[in-house]
Amino acid sequence: MSPSILAAASTTSTGEAVQFWILGTVAVIGALATILMKRAVHSALSLAGTMIILAVFYLANGAYFLGVVQVVVYTGAIMMLFLFVVMLVGVTAADSLKETLKGQRWLAAGAGIGFGILLIAGLGNASVKHFNGLGEANAGGNVQGLAALIFTKYVFAFEITGALLITAAVGAMVLTHKERTERARTQRELSERRVREGTQVTPLPAPGVYARHNAVDIPGLLPDGTPSELTVISTLRERGQVRDVSGESLAELAALEQRSSEWLERGGTGRSAEQRRGEQARQRDEEATR
């Protein structure tokens, strides 16, 4: 450890400054995207990006252990938990854009800006002309330094943290546990109820259009060519992720009818109809090239 690092410094390296301004901009953009994106999934991904950038900043600030923990715990565990709940809950949970309190959004934005001005002005008044740097504290290794503090000065806080984690785990299990208040129906009872109600006795029809598409998001077609709602699962229907291919098959049906009518006309009237057929074929080719 060179003495220049150990001594109080007043500025950082140019590389760190460049990294700060580039990544800091991205972090702020990610934070703004978190609160402005309409879908919760996009918010979660933006927040994950911001957290990774914060991990880089921790590393740059000499907090090597915390930088790694930030990636593993925050972006690895917490954000994945968020995404899990978004997938579980967010299917039907469209964020209502209707304001329940009039002008609340503008007031909130104004309050946020005012709060930010206060915070940043307060920081601007602080006189930080030079700083100590972590060279001395990290001299024996960052993890060793943290461990020495956790197991001596902060040992009570550390143990209470253990109690907190156990309480949280038990609390999550208690909260998400669903007590069954009635006996689970057997398969026989379920089938009898289906027959009694008479709504859908057979299994639901499969999705997909025979020999063309077999994806689950493509509704099967009824004999008249319109899509059948029953064939696509309700989750995709609620999300509006149903791909409708009925237009294609209706167009194909129309083309087939046109060809057969041409064929019948040729059989009926002879040469003049054949000329007409040639014109129609040319038209079809033009349509195809278009």
Add this chain to the structure above:
Amino acid sequence: MNPINYLYLAALLFTIGAAGVLIRRNAIVLFMCVELMLNACNLAFVAFSRLHGNLDGQIIAFFTMVVAAAEVVVGLAIIVTIFRTRHTASVDDASLMKL
């Protein structure tokens, strides 16, 4: 560059998170904004640790992470429970203490 810029960034991120809590209505996004605020505080603590030249700030940030993890676990469990009874994740609809 002075490391106090990290504090300015932390203040900005905290402000964005606070504004998000006020503006958004979806409970999951609210939680994300709270996480953003906690992360901003962590960045401030780490920057303070460097300014002061000791590791106490990093210890505080470490404990904040643990508390945040516990908070997220319980909070998301509450959101899942509310969603199960009300079929919505909007905080406007959870206006009564009972169903």
